[in-house]
Amino acid sequence: MKKNIFILLIETMCVFLLASCSNADTANKELFSGYEFKKLDEGNRPVYNSLDELENECDIIVVGTFTGDARQDEVYTYEESFGKDVLSFIISQNDIEVSKIIKGNVKVGDKISVIQLYGTVDTKFMTNSNLTPMLKDDKWLFFLSESNGDYSGAYYCTGDNDGRYPLENFSYRKTALTDNENLGVYNKEDFREDIYKEILKKYDLK
Secondary structure: OHHHHHHHHHHHHHHHOOOOEEEEEEOOOHHHOOOEEEEOOOOOOOOOOOHHHHHHHOOEEEEEEEOOOEEEEEEEEEEOOOOEEEEEEEEEEEEEEEEEEEEOOOOOOOEEEEEEOEEEEOOEEEEOOOEOOOOOOOEEEEEEEEOOHHHOOOEEEOOHHHOEEOOOOOOOOOOOOOOOOOOOEOOHHHOOHHHHHHHHHHOOOO
16 A cells, blocks of 8 residues: 555646656766755655565565766646645656666666656755765665656656665765765665665675
8 A cells, every 4th residue: 555655646747747847867976065955745655564575575586786967857736825836746767777686687787767756957956865866886785666658668766765785895075965965865764774784684785
């Protein structure tokens, strides 16, 4: 049921894309230095109580490296109280190259598109996610679920911050948005330390 709620959120956002979209290249932009950070409403999302639960809910589990800068869709809808179209949300999309498979019908070397609910507009960085932005050459362990609608064939991190974890001994780049670059979250309390401990015991990530 919880998974269905999160999928519904993603699908609803994809439907809104029919209203008005513009594409932009969201390059690292000096790792977002000088951007005003704005956290948007997360909505409902699933929370998994164990690694087993997370494994069962996701479609694929892979180690992958972001291969380029993110592509961004800005979605605007008419807001009657303002009398004009206003920004509803932003979807960023990037490709990862798979280097290790733990679950799923994928192969080493495959490229998979991953979507995340964040983006930049003017000097603002806006996000619906607890995960930090996708940065070229960063490598993570991903628990991914397949998307539907306009983003059919792409994937999103299962349960948002439940679905992406760091690799030991990998040096992650610090962004201006977080002091937790090695965890990949804005706030340390959003990192699933309990599941990560299970991961390190169960998986060989070397």
